[in-house]
Amino acid sequence: MADILTPALGESVTEATIGKWTKKAGDPVKKDEVLVELETDKVSLEVVSPADGVLAEIKAADGETVTPGAVLGVVSEGASAAAAPVAAAPKAEAAPAPAAAPAAAAPAASGGAVAISVPTMGESVAEGSMGTWLKKSGDTVAKDELLVEIETDKVAVEVSAPAAGVLTILADAGASVTPGQQIGSIAASGAAAAAAPAPAAAAPANAGSAQVAADAPHLSPAVQRVVTENNLDPKAIAATGPKGNITKGDALAAINAAPAAAPAPAAAPAAPRADQPREERVKMTRLRQTIARRLKESQNTAAQLTTFNEVDMTNVMALRAQYKEVFEKRHGVKLGFMSFFTKAIVQALHEIPAVNAEIDGTDIIYKNHYDIGVAVGTDKGLVVPVLRDADQLTLAGIEKGIAALGKAARDGDLTLDQLQGGTFTITNGGTYGSLMSTPILNAPQSGILGMHNIVQRPMAVNGEVLIRPMMYLALSYDHRIVDGKEAVTFLVRVKELLEDPARALLDL
Structure with missing residues (x-):
């Protein structure tokens, strides 16, 4: 026991x-x-x-x-x-028992069912929602073939077939499931062979479509939606994912590259509103529910306040324009603004450690590492993957890391580890044209920096009015741990390091 x-x-x-x-x-x-x-x-x-x-x-x-x-x-x-x-079994005949064991095991191997269980989805993930099954009960599946995607409040988890055989579904799309729960089973290949004649005899007319389905690459639910909604041929899409899989980015690229896509809208005008429902009720995804809950919890818990400043981007833009081609040729990645901002933020966090801390009950936890969350907008909602040890990275390392996290977010390939443990967050609404906003804290962090659109504005410089590329910066912070003086000092320091980027490179 x-x-x-x-x-x-x-x-x-x-x-x-x-x-x-x-x-x-x-x-x-x-x-x-x-x-x-x-x-x-x-x-x-x-x-x-x-x-x-x-x-x-x-x-x-x-x-x-x-x-x-x-x-x-x-x-x-x-x-x-x-x-x-x-x-x-009787003890009288001990010798035959081992000989009988293989015979008893044989039916289990050929006719038994292999359970399909919900995988472990992370220490803090208690449940998930079933997505749409890519196969139906009774379908024959291959080992490691993708069957269904389970959506959690953080990431989507793909479940593949543990063996070849005939599928039986036990949990329907939309059902809530927990780690370890059985969601289906597969009758092993022996049972699949035995079961095959019945559906084959019943549906000879579908042989052609079955052959097409067998030849088609396996698609994740996210990719399947893009392919179906845009009438794409999966076999014509160039795959860049692991094991030759098609990623969502591949499918989206195929839409943009398709020459025949343009005439379609002209040939099929939108239906009149009279033929469409005036309202549509759609259940929130688990990710969207979590985003809503966490943002509201953040507002209810922290004493949030936002301070603003503006930064003249002239020198950063000039430095970027001067070296962007050499930088990309040398490092294989484009030189963007995020690396400059990340460097400036890390240096300001060194000087104002309260902004890099968090509250736990009656304690303050000061972080001596600088893991920067980067907000990324996806079709499923906002996610914040974390760039680890940003203080140890070069500009090229930061750009490569952010690019990799952004691609993983858009393709739905982020892991739980990549979404946890950030100490400070950057969100860039400027990519969508935002002029100014007040970002909400990513709890339990104590600070988040909002970047915005770069706009040419007249500015007084040394007694002259000059047109300069200006960006508003917004620092939202938890006033329980960060005083106003510290918040303003932090934001001014970021401004100084961006307006004179040599200071950050020289650690001044």
Whole structure:
């Protein structure tokens, strides 16, 4: 017997609530398989099986409150569904038993079902929403073929077939699922072969379309939507993703490159409004729900205040224009404004550490690392991937890192690790033409810098009126930890470093 214990929950966390068991008493379990999730006031924790065997007893039901070290359940070690018949066999003939084992295993390999389970989606991710299945129950699938995408509040997780065979779907599109939950099964290849004649005989007319589907590349749900909505041929799209997969960026590039796309709108005018519903109700995606909740929580928690300044971009633009071709040839990436801003921000954070800190209860946590979040707008919503150790990167390193994060965000390939742990955030509304805004803090961070559109404006310079490229900067900060003097000093320092970029390069 092995006890399933409540793990340590953190220094300031004294209790947790049982979320949902993924197994029932009597179910076989494997070592390190997720059995139950505990919810605290800070994070959700997954508790795994301490051994192979059978979940003999559940001692804490869903919704109960438990403390660290409490026994949640018991696993009978060594006892499993496969082992049970062997244990029940007579002891009189010990020799034949091993010989009989392969015979007993054969049906399980050929006719048994392989479970399709929800993968672990991160320590703080308790559930996800099922996307649209790319196959139907009864369809034959290949091993590692993409079957469905599960959308969490942070990233989309792709689920592939664990084996070749016939698919059975247990969780429909839109259903909420938890890590470890079974969402389908696949009858192994032997069962697939046995089941194949029935659908084949019933649908000879679909043989041609089935052949086309078999020849078509496997597409993620996000790519499938782009392909379907724009009538693209997947086989004609140049794939740049891992293992030759088509990314969403590839599909979007194919739309722009398609010469026949232009005449279509002229030939098919928009339908009159009378033929369309006046309103349409659409369920918010899990990502959009999380964005809404976190932004409102940030407003409700922090004492948010915004201070403004403006920066003359003349010298940065001149430096960029002078070296952009040499820079791109040398480093293989374009020289943009984000690297200059990131360098200036990191140096200002060194000087005003409160802006790089966060509040935890009655404590202030000062960060001695500089992981800069970069807000990226995608078709699913705003995400903020994190550029790690920005203080250790060159301008080229910053540009490459931001470009890679932006591409991963737009293609839906960001990992949970890339979305967590930022210490300060930059958001650039100027790419959409924003002149001025008040960004909302990305909790639990204490500062976020809003960049805006560069506009030619008349400015008084040394007694003369000159036309200069000007940008408004907005620093939103948590007034509980950052005083007004510190916030203004921080923003002025960023302004100085951008208006005289040599200062940042010389560390002045």
